[in-house]
Amino acid sequence: MLPLNANIVKIVDETPSTRTFFFDHSFEDAIIGQFVMVWIRGVDEIPMTLSYKNAITVQKVGDATSRLFDLNEGDSVGLRGPFGRGFTLPKDGENILLIAGGVGAAPLAPLAENVYPSCSQVTTILGARNVNELLFMNRFLQSGQVYITTDDGSAHRCGFVTDVLDEIDVSKYDRIYTCGPEMMMKRVFGILERESALERTEFSLHRYFKCGIGVCGACCMDEAGLRVCKDGPVFNGKELISSEFGKYARGPSGQKKLF
Incomplete structure (x- = not known):
């Protein structure tokens, strides 16, 4: 599966160590708990869970995430997914x-x-x-x-x-x-x-x-x-x-x- 080119449309500083990156592509059919593979060009491809339908929330912990933190609105990454098994949604009234x-x-x-x-x-x-x-x-x-x-x-x-x-x-x-x-x-x-x-x-x-x-x-x-x-x-x-x-x-x- 080839990565989808996704432009970063908004970056939100959530905490001193985490940021949310919003993209111009939304994974509307994603099951909550699934992840996407994020390709930071020239560095690595890493799995990140979706914190919104069109966003990932990242903690700066290594080479790939540090490079991601260097990106600005208007820059792009590659995305593959969503993949994996997500959460089982509860029944009404639970x-x-x-x-x-x-x-x-x-x-x-x-x-x-x-x-x-x-x-x-x-x-x-x-x-x-x-x-x-x-x-x-x-x-x-x-x-x-x-x-x-x-x-x-x-x-x-x-x-x-x-x-x-x-x-x-x-x-x-x-x-x-x-x-x-x-x-x-x-x-x-x-x-x-x-x-x-x-x-x-x-x-x-x-x-x-x-x-x-x-x-x-x-x-x-x-x-x-x-x-x-x-x-x-x-x-x-x-x-x-x-x-x-x-x-x-x-x-x-x-x-x-x-x-």
Whole structure:
């Protein structure tokens, strides 16, 4: 699949470390939680989840994202997609819980907005390092109840999203969705496993991608060989039992990188 040339029509600084890039192309048929492969010419092609139908929200963490941050409105990138398995949308009247850490709020904010009109209750636990790094807080606040945590206590509760999760009654939620740093999600996994809630929980994972369409095998996860780009990036909690999740990932060479 050849990349589509997409012009950047607007750039929004969301936090000191994240920006949203809006394009002149909208993926109207995309399922929330799917991703696109973003080609930053001369550098790399990387997977990015859609934070809006026509936008990605990026944290500056490496060579490709640093180069993306150098681009301006009017510049262009190549886009392929959307790819992968997105979130399972809840049924009308269900109660849902969203657990977002850092830039993991990017795929969960559109989910909150989409299901808010039809769900009985939408609750979000939103965490970040500090108050300045809280991502899409207003989008979540407009979509239901929000618990806010920051690592340094600069906004609301000092602590982690798992501190809140440990205290609430998860049995009242029909579906639970989470995205964030993998060690955060591993702790979420442990709590929900203890509460027998994994079957109604979906985790959005990040792995190193090459092709993005399930051919190359670079993102296969041990033990089952699930391809994160094709079988995910969204997985039911039951699928992650006895997997590498929360233990290690693999880099471009296939070498394990421990969390």
